[in-house]
Amino acid sequence: xxxxxxxxxxxxxxxxxxxxxxxxxxxxxxxxxxxxxxxxxxxxxxxxxxxxxxxxxxxxxxxxxxxxxxxxxxxxxxxxxxxxxxxxxxxxxxxxxxxxxxxxxxxxxxxxxxxxxxxxxxxxxxxxxxxxxxxxxxxxxxxxxxxxxxxxxxxxxxxxxxxxxxxxxxxxxxxxxxxxxxxxxxxxxxxxxxxxxxxxxxxxxxxxxxxxxxxxxxxxxxxxxxxxxxxxxxxxxxxxxxxxxxxxxxxxxxxxxxxxxxxxxxxxxxxxxxxxxxxxxxxxxxxxxxxxxxxxxxxxxxxxxxxxxxxxxxxxxxxxxxxxxxxxxxxxxxxxxxxxxxxxxxxxxxxxxxxxxxxxxxxxxxxxxxxxxxxxxxxxxxxxxxxxxxxxxxxxxxxxxxxxxxxxxxxxxxxxxxxxxxxxxxxxxxxxxxxxxxxxxxxxxxxxxxxxxxxxxxxxxxxxxxxxxxxxxxxxxxxxxxxxxxxxxxxxxxxxxxxxxxxxxxxxxxxxxxxxxxxxxxxxxxxxxxxxxxx
Amino acid sequence: xxxxxxxxxxxxxxxxxxxxxxxxxxxxxxxxxxxxxxxxxxxxxxxxxxxxxxxxxxxxxxxxxxxxxxxxxxxxxxxxxxxxxxxxxxxxxxxxxxxxxxxxxxxxxxxxxxxxxxxxxxxxxxxxxxxxxxxxxxxxxxxxxxxxxxxxxxxxxxxxxxxxxxxxxxxxxxxxxxxxxxxxxxxxxxxxxxxxxxxxxxxxxxxxxxxxxxxxxxxxxxxxxxxxxxxxxxxxxxxxxxxxxxxxxxxxxxxxxxxxxxxxxxxxxxxxxxxxxxxxxxxxxxxxxxxxxxxxxxxxxxxxxxxxxxxxxxxxxxxxxxxxx
Numbered sequence: 001x002x003x004x005x006x007x008x009x010x011x012x013x014x015x016x017x018x019x020x021x022x023x024x025x026x027x028x029x030x031x032x033x034x035x036x037x038x039x040x041x042x043x044x045x046x047x048x049x050x051x052x053x054x055x056x057x058x059x060x061x062x063x064x065x066x067x068x069x070x071x072x073x074x075x076x077x078x079x080x081x082x083x084x085x086x087x088x089x090x091x092x093x094x095x096x097x098x099x100x101x102x103x104x105x106x107x108x109x110x111x112x113x114x115x116x117x118x119x120x121x122x123x124x125x126x127x128x129x130x131x132x133x134x135x136x137x138x139x140x141x142x143x144x145x146x147x148x149x150x151x152x153x154x155x156x157x158x159x160x161x162x163x164x165x166x167x168x169x170x171x172x173x174x175x176x177x178x179x180x181x182x183x184x185x186x187x188x189x190x191x192x193x194x195x196x197x198x199x200x201x202x203x204x205x206x207x208x209x210x211x212x213x214x215x216x217x218x219x220x221x222x223x224x225x226x227x228x229x230x231x232x233x234x235x236x237x238x239x240x241x242x243x244x245x246x247x248x249x250x251x252x253x254x255x256x257x258x259x260x261x262x263x264x265x266x267x268x269x270x271x272x273x274x275x276x277x278x279x280x281x282x283x284x285x286x287x288x289x290x291x292x293x294x295x296x297x298x299x300x301x302x303x304x305x306x307x308x309x310x311x312x313x314x315x316x317x318x319x320x321x322x323x324x325x326x327x328x329x330x331x332x333x334x335x336x337x338x339x340x341x342x343x344x345x346x347x348x349x350x351x352x353x354x355x356x357x358x359x360x361x362x363x364x365x366x367x368x369x370x371x372x373x374x375x376x377x378x379x380x381x382x383x384x385x386x387x388x389x390x391x392x393x394x395x396x397x398x399x400x401x402x403x404x405x406x407x408x409x410x411x412x413x414x415x416x417x418x419x420x421x422x423x424x425x426x427x428x429x430x431x432x433x434x435x436x437x438x439x440x441x442x443x444x445x446x447x448x449x450x451x452x453x454x455x456x457x458x459x460x461x462x463x464x465x466x467x468x469x470x471x472x473x474x475x476x477x478x479x480x481x482x483x484x485x486x487x488x489x490x491x492x493x494x495x496x497x498x499x500x501x502x503x504x505x506x507x508x509x510x511x512x513x514x515x516x517x518x519x520x521x522x523x524x525x526x527x528x529x530x531x532x533x534x535x
Numbered sequence: 536x537x538x539x540x541x542x543x544x545x546x547x548x549x550x551x552x553x554x555x556x557x558x559x560x561x562x563x564x565x566x567x568x569x570x571x572x573x574x575x576x577x578x579x580x581x582x583x584x585x586x587x588x589x590x591x592x593x594x595x596x597x598x599x600x601x602x603x604x605x606x607x608x609x610x611x612x613x614x615x616x617x618x619x620x621x622x623x624x625x626x627x628x629x630x631x632x633x634x635x636x637x638x639x640x641x642x643x644x645x646x647x648x649x650x651x652x653x654x655x656x657x658x659x660x661x662x663x664x665x666x667x668x669x670x671x672x673x674x675x676x677x678x679x680x681x682x683x684x685x686x687x688x689x690x691x692x693x694x695x696x697x698x699x700x701x702x703x704x705x706x707x708x709x710x711x712x713x714x715x716x717x718x719x720x721x722x723x724x725x726x727x728x729x730x731x732x733x734x735x736x737x738x739x740x741x742x743x744x745x746x747x748x749x750x751x752x753x754x755x756x757x758x759x760x761x762x763x764x765x766x767x768x769x770x771x772x773x774x775x776x777x778x779x780x781x782x783x784x785x786x787x788x789x790x791x792x793x794x795x796x797x798x799x800x801x802x803x804x805x806x807x808x809x810x811x812x813x814x815x816x817x818x819x820x821x822x823x824x825x826x827x828x829x830x831x832x833x834x835x836x837x838x839x840x841x842x843x844x845x846x847x848x849x850x851x852x853x854x855x856x857x858x859x860x
Contacts, residue, residue, distance in 0.1 A: 049805075057674065196664075202645050356641040359669040366592070366665040370803035381797030385790055391539045392786060425734055428798060428806050429741075432813065435794035436745060439787045443752065446783040453544060472755040475700055476748040479693045483744035486692070487737055490685035492678065495737045502741070534538065 211261025263288025289325030568722025622804030746820025
């Protein structure tokens with residue numbers, strides 16, 4: 001018991017002081033004192049509920065990814081088989097029921113078809129599974145089904161792109177340091193500190209910004225279009241408003257032969273020179289510009305539709321070939337909405353639609369208020385507790401109190417070093433940890449009292465106290481860890497912040513309340529060699 | 536220096552003598568709490584039912600003008616708001632159901648909240664917007680189920696841990712004590728209709744952990760005494776163990792309560808419900824570790840030999856050999 005080698009003492013002190021020191025920048029910043037910038041300053045992050053700001057939870061539509069995959073597979077299969085030598089003719093193409101199926105007209109070409117299609121699929125995931133399942137039924141019907149691994153890979157890819165796009169869009173709004181991360185398989189958690197009104201952000205993120213240029217099918221009879229009947233090879237697309245398509249609610253456009261607006265180098269809001277209307281000027285990259293030039297050259301004097309997120313913005317006539325690689329999008333915009341669309345187009349289209357499923361905003365004043373009150377409650381609570389412990393345990397109370405102060409500093413220090421976030425429930429966790437951390441000392445000191453009452457000598461009593469109490473301390477802390485871990489796993493946002501404080505507090509409190517006090521008591525016993533304990 | 540001793544030495548209170556009436560009362564209380572929770576229901580926040588919650592502080596008023604605000608919002612035609620005090624008397628929260636179609640287009644909900652905020656701010660220049668939460672039905676459903684799973688998982692996992700470290704009877708006792716603490720706290724929230732949100736689930740998880748601290752300390756002493764006094768009848772042994780740890784129980788509970796009361800009186804208003812749940816839980820948790828967790832060991836017939844190490848085969852052969860010679 002009395003034996004405490006020097007290396008152990010040095011290590012204990014080093015660990016305690018190092019972590020405690022790491023808490024200093026956080027404390028000074030709360031108190032409003034600035035430290036010279038030459039020293040490193042790890043700080044505890046404040047959660048949105050303390051700092052004020054907005055949190056958005058966005059959800060991607062995973063079924064859309066599946067649909068898109070099948071659609072693009074259809075394109076690839078058509079292209080591939082058309083280019084095959086000899087040409088392979090297929091028919092009865094269907095993309096319903098979550099798979100793609102078609103019939104090879106000449107049954108003799110089934111093997112050749114398989115050979116052509118196989119390179120379109122690749123391996124997915126670690127299992128060596130391919131991303132598509134190819135089956136042949138009834139001799140010549142091909143059925144291509146995307147595998148789970150393939151879909152998951154596609155969702156992963158789409159989510160990565162979506163996060164990039166979301167980041168670009170938030171940056172374009174000029175807000176600082178958003179925290180954007182993926183949650184689960186198809187969700188994105190966006191936290192923007194200091195953002196008071198997320199309306200603009202929600203509208204911006206609600207835009208998929210998928211831009212398409214398609215030729216208008218002029219053969220469609222207006223009466224059919226109204227009923228939603230499109231001529232073969234065409235589809236009916238709704239217009240954003242009646243003004244967009246010269247008074248019609250929807251128009252027919254050709255499915256193929258259009259181009260996508262994803263090959264842009266720039267998009268800015270500007271004003272039309274003739275009408276002074278707000279428009280969006282876009283600039284294609286080289287490849288996109290060439291495609292656009294070809295489309296407009298081949299279809300002079302025909303109308304084409306500008307489609308954004310599945311709705312026709314406008315359907316102007318192509319008056320002359322547009323060769324310069326830039327174009328204007330009109331569509332009864334206000335300056336603000338044109339600007340928003342420009343941002344959305346600049347940042348690229350979202351690969352999937354995102355929906356806001358949860359939104360939380362905290363005003364900055366409330367957070368500041370909470371920090372102040374939390375700090376006061378903590379100070380008063382700690383002082384009162386220390387007084388109580390002092391009058392109950394005397395000298396041993398002094399040790400417990402010292403351990404308590406170091407514990408508070410260490411929790412803060414570890415949080416700062418690990419770059420964790422302090423939330424409002426986290427403050428409560430802090431206060432609670434302080435109250436509960438003394439439990440270890442209470443257990444030890446009560447046990448020492450008991451052992452003394454049973455007539456053990458001072459040193460043995462202290463030794464037994466630490467030894468016998470540590471079993472219960474260990475078990476109690478394990479149960480708290482279980483609760484905290486479950487809280488972290490199942491909780492969200494602020495609750496996680498609380499669980500983190502609890503977990504760090506459990507570890508540091510065992511160190512300070514058991515190891516450190518034991519060292520102090522041992523050193524005192526060795527020096528003073530008391531024969532009587534006031535306890 | 537004379538030190539404070541809250542529990543005199545050699546205290547011997549016959550706690551277990553009253554175990555039957557206490558148990559009856561406790562079981563009745565659990566039943567009453569659960570009945571209240573399921574009939575009257577909890578005042579679930581937007582976290583768990585979805586919807587929109589907007590919070591305001593009226594900075595130059597002593598009390599929030601709840602009736603006026605209700606009238607103003609009623610006129611907007613978004614449906615009936617649920618308005619209640621939140622934190623301090625001059626703070627209120629407005630809860631709205633999400634408008635039709637907002638699951639598809641969240642901008643609809645956004646427009647509704649913008650209108651409400653503008654209306655309240657125009658009518659009350661001292662209104663400060665403190666928060667604005669929108670939770671869709673899908674997310675709230677998930678939050679509710681994951682909260683419940685976390686609670687149940689924590690209770691079961693902790694009980695299993697106790698079972699492994701002690702005996703199965705102790706695990707059952709711990710589980711019973713936890714059910715007691717959680718039920719009574721739920722009952723408190725059903726009775727007071729304080730808002731029950733995610734924070735309260737965190738509070739429940741916390742109090743599960745801390746209530747178990749007391750139980751473990753008592754159990755640890757019971758185990759120790761069972762090894763020490765093999766012949767002592769169980770009720771007497773339990774009484775002895777509870778009395779021996781009584782001083783610790785009281786000092787620790789007081790320590791935690793000191794900090795919690797400071798938090799309750801001086802801390803942030805927003806987490807009042809959270810702090811209240813934990814404070815209440817510390818009380819019932821201390822009680823349950825003495826009156827719920829311990830007596831059940833008698834009824835489950837914990838054996839005095841439970842903690843005597845089993846004799847291994849080799850030991851047995853050696854003993855028999857010794858006896859023969």
